[in-house]
Amino acid sequence: MFSPIRFLLNRREIEATEPPGMLVLDFLRRREMLMGTKEGCKEGDCGACAALVGELSGGEVRYTPVTSCLLPLGELAGKHLVTVEGLNMQRLSPVQDAIVSEGAAQCGFCTPGIVVSLTARLMEKGAALSAEDVKYALSGHLCRCTGYASLKRAGELVIRDAAQLGSSGSPSENIALMIAGGMLPEYFREIPERLRKIQFPSSANGRQKPEVFIAGGTDLYVQRGETLPDMRVEVLNLHPEMKGVFEEKGEIHAGALTTFEEFAAHPLVQQAIPEIRSYMHRNASWQIRNRATLGGNIVNASPIGDMTILLLVLDTSLTLKNGQKSRKLPLAGFYKGYKQLAKKPAEIVTEIVFPKPSRSARVNFEKVSKRKCLDIASVNSAIQITAGERVIQKVNLSLGGVAPIPLFLRRTCEFLAEKEITPETIVQAAAIAQQEISPISDVRGSAEYKRLLTRQLLFAHFAKLYPGYVIVRELLESGLIT
C-alpha cells in the first residue's frame, strides 16, 4: 500500500493508493475504466493518450495537455485530471462538433486525444486562437488515416467559434467565457475551490530513500517504464521550489524542474534568447514540452538533447544538492563519457544558472531531423557569438549527435576568437570542428552525413546571425557549401 493521494478526476474527487510510479494511462484505463484515453505507443510519440492536468497556482487553475502514458500517478496529488469524458456535455463541444462536421475522425483512434489538445489550446488562447495554435496543439499527435487536412479545417471552425468568445484574457478568464458560452462543462467553474480543499502530501513516498528521481518522466518512462511502478520513486515535481525562472545579479536562474514550455514562455528567457519560441517548434511536441524539464534533459545526458546543446553555449552552470550539501559545476564539465556524469547518484540538480548574454552577443540554435517536429535531431548545434564590427570577440559553439556527449567545441571556439567574420574563416573553423567530432552511423544518419551537417550548420549559424557578412546564396554559388 502506498500513502493515498487525492485528486479530481473529471467531475469526481478520488483517492488513489496505487503506486506513485504507475502510469496515469494505466490508472485511467484499468482502474477507472475510462476508455476514451487510448494507448497507441506508450512512448509519448502518438498523442492518443493525451489528457489535461489542471494545477492550482495563484488562485487560478492552469490546464496543460500531456501524454498520460508518461505521467506518474503520484504527481496528480491535489490536481485536476481531465480526460475526454470530462469534456463531454449534453451537446458536442465546438471542438468535437468541428471534428465531426469536417470528417476529421476516420478510424477515430487518434481523435479523443486530439479533442483534448485542441480544447486545451482554446482554454489557453480564448478568442485569440489562431491557425498557429492549431498546429501547436496537433504537434504531439499522429494520425495514420486523415492526412491531417480535415483536422486543420476542423481547427479553422474552432477558431471561428473561439472568436465568438469576444475577448481573450488569462486562461482562467477564457475558461469562464467558455463555460458561459457552453463550450466547456459547468463543473469547471468549481474546480479552483474544490482543489483548494484537497490536502497536499509533502511527499508521496514517506521517508524511505528513493531508488529513482522522476522529473517529467519523458525519458525515464520510455527507457524503463515497466519497472517504475514497482520502485520507490521520488516525484520531484512535488517540490515546487525547484521550478520557475528569476534574475539575480545579472544571472538567470531556472529551477531544474522548469519545463521547456515554462522556460520558453518566460520574458527573461525570451530577452536572453530572442528566438527561443521558434526553437520550441522543433523540439518534441507541446504535450511533451509541458512535461520535459531542463534538469531531466541535462541529467539524461543524451548527446543530442536540444536544451542541453542550447544551454552549453550560454556559459551555464548547475547547482547540485545532496541533502544539505550543495555545489556548483559548469555544465560543460558535467559530461565524462557516454551517459557518464560528474554527479553522485544521490545528488539532484536543483538549479540551472547562466549569465544574461551581453548586448553584443547573438545566439542561434539549429536542428536537423528527419521530421520537422517531434523528432530527435540527427545533428543539433548552438552558438553564441560576441562580436564588434565584423570581428569576433568570443564564440561558444556546441554540437549534438557527433560525439558520445553533448559536445562543446573548445578548439573551434578558440580558433574563432578575434577572427574576422568571412566565409573563409568559417571554412577554416569547420575544418577544426571536423577534428573535434567523432560521429558514428546510426538510425539518425551516417557518420559522413553528420560531418557534412557540421560544416553546413556552422555556415547556417553565421548566415542567420550575420546576414550582412555571410550570404548562403553566394556560398552556394562559390561552392563553399553544398
Add this chain to the structure above:
Amino acid sequence: MAKWKPLERMDFLGKAYPRVEGPDKVSGRAKYTQDQAPAGMLYGAILTSPHAAAKIIRIDDSKVRQLSGVKAALTDVHPTGTVRYAGEEVAAVAATTPEILADALELFEVQYETLPFAVDIETAMKEGAPRVFADKANISDARVEEEGDLEAGFAKADVVVESEFRTQVQVHTPLEAHGSLAMWNGEELTIWDSTQAVHGVREGVANALEMPINKVRVICQHMGGGFGSKLQPGRYSAIAARLAKQAGAPVKLMLDRKTEFLGVGNRPNSIQKLKLGAGRDGRVTAFSAITYGTAGIGTNAGVRLPIVYDIPNYRHEHYDVFTNAGAARPFRAPGCPQAVFSMDQIMDEMAEKLGMDPLEFRLKNDANPARQQEWRIGAEKIGWAKRNPKPGSDPGPLKRGMGMAASIWWPGGRGTQAMITVYPDGMVEVRCGTQDLGTGTRTYVASVAAEELGLEMAQVRALIGDSDYPKSGASGGSTTAPSVAPAIKNTAEKTREALAEIAAKHFGVSPAQMEWQKSTITVKNSPAKKLGWKELCSLLDTEPLEVRGEWVEGLSSAGVAGCQFVEVAVDTLTGRIAVEKVVAVADCGLVLNRLTTESQINGGVIQGISYALFEDRLMDPHTGTMVNSDLENYKISGSIETPEIEVIIYDEWERGVIGVGEPPTIPTAGAIANAVYNATGVRLREIPMTPDRVLLALAKKS
C-alpha cells in the same frame, strides 16, 4: 441491369455529410477492441522469438505457471517449431494484470538452437547465403510477364535509358495495434477483433481451432486502422481463444508496438533494374524490368510494372527473395507505389533525353482517356507551365521544383449480402457483415438505404462489424464500397417492392399500380390513395418486415485512373525536403460521400509523403532484428508535414461506385522524386529520401 438514379435527384450520395458514428468517436464513447474489458477479463501476451532463425528445442513453462496471477499458458503455439524471424510466436500466457504478464513472459525458459540467418535482401541473394527455408532457395523462380517483341522494340528506339531504383520496407503502423478479446460461453466463442474482415477471422479461427463455424462469432465495431495489415486472421486470435478456454475467463490479447512492427505485415521492398526505349517522336517502343523484392518469410513481393503506360513491347522478370523477417501483407495498393516510383522517374529521364516536356511525353504514351484529361487538369492546377524549365536552376538555398506521377487501380465490387428490417414504427435497420475501418462504410450503409427508401438518415440504423450479419468480404483492395453499396441498394429496392405489395393489398390493387414518391406511396392516378411512410409501416402491425438482398451487376465498376502533381522545396543546407503542395486528381465514379472521399485521398497522399520521406524498416544484420521498432525511430508523417493538398474529384457517377482508397497513395513518392530532380538537378533513385541521402547526393554532385 441495376442503375443508380441520376445524381441530381440524389439527396445524400454525391454530397458531403458527416459520418454517423462521429459523435461516438469525438466523445471517446466508441469502443475499440483495445477498450473491451468484460468482468473477470485476463490479459494475454505472446512470447516472441528474439532470434531471426532458430529451432525451438524445449519450452519450459513451469515457473510461469507457478507465478501467482497466471491463469493459462501455452507452449505449442508455433506450428513447426522452427522460427524464421525475430518476433515470431513461441509461447503465450494469460494473467490477471499486465504487470504479472510482463513478469510471466520473463519466466518462460526456452532453449533455442540458433540458425544462420539473412535479414536483408542483398545478403539473402548472395551465393551460399543462409537459407530461410531448408527446402527452398532464397530466390524464387522468375515470374515473367511479357508482351510484344522486346528486341524489335528496342531496335526501333532512338534513345534508351537504363536506371536502377530501390524502395524500402514500409510497415502499416495503424494507431490501434492488432489484437483480440476472446470470450467463451460453453462451446461458443465470441471474439472482438481489430480487423478488416469479421467473416474472414471467423473462418480463420474456426479452422485453427477445428470448431464448427457456427460456434464462432467475430465482432469489430470500431477499429483503429489497418491499411491491409488486418485483412487476414492473425495467430493471436486463436491464441487468445485457447488461453481463454484454458483459464475459463475472457482474455484480451493486444500486440505491443514492437511486435506490431515485427510480425503483422509490411510492404515489401524492391530493387528494380529498368530499361526504357523510345523514338524521337516521343513514343515509347520498349520496356524491360528485372525486379527483386522481399516479403520476408512470405511471398508476393511483386512490383506491378509496367504500370500505367501504353507500351507495345515489354518484358518484366520478377524474383521474390526470402529473408528472415516478418511476412509482408497487402499494404494499400500492393506493388504499386514501388512501381510508380521507378516508372514515372524513368519516364522523366527519357523525356529529358528526348528534350520533351514530361507532361507532353506522358500524354503521348498514356492510352487511358480519363487520365488524358486528368494530366491536363492537374498540370493546370499546379501551374506546371511556371516550373523551372532547367533542373536545379533555382538558385537556392531553398530550391523549388515540380513533378508528377500516375495512378491506377483495378478491382471493383463483388458478392456481399445485406438485410433490411422495417419496423412498424417506421424505423429501419440495415445489417451487413462488413466493417468500417474509418473509411465511412457504416455511414454509406445508412445513406444508401436512406437514399433508396426516401428517408432521412436518422431513420436508418446501420448495423455492421458482426459476423452474425449477412456475409460481406474483407475490407481491402478498395473493394468495400463497390461491393457493399450495391448490396445495400439492392436490398433497399427489394424492401420497397415488399412494401409496395403490402400497400397494394391494402388498397386492393396490384403492386404494379403502386408508385413511390420519396417515402410516400400512391396508387397511380388516384392521388387520394396514398400512404406516408409511417402509415405504410404501421400496416406491418407487429411483425417487422425483413428483406434480404445482395450485390448486383451495374452499380459499380472496376478500373481507376488518377495522377498527382507536387511542388517541393529542398533545403540545400540540410538536405530536408518539404512537400509544399500536392494536386491529387482522383477518379471517383459515383461519390458516396464527398467528405469521406476527400479524406481518403488526403490520407493516401500523406501516407505517400511518409513513404517517400520517412518510413524505413531497418534490420540489424548482426542481431537479425529490427532496429527501429517503435514510433520514436520509425517515423510516420506528422501534421506539420501536411502540405496544401488540393483534391480534384474527377467523378463520372454513371460508372457507379469505384474504389478510391488505394489509388491516391500510389503516385506521391514518384511525383516527389521527380520534383526533387526538377528542384536540384539530382535524381534520387532510392526512398526514403531522407535529409541524409539528399545532402550526400547534393554533395556528390557539386
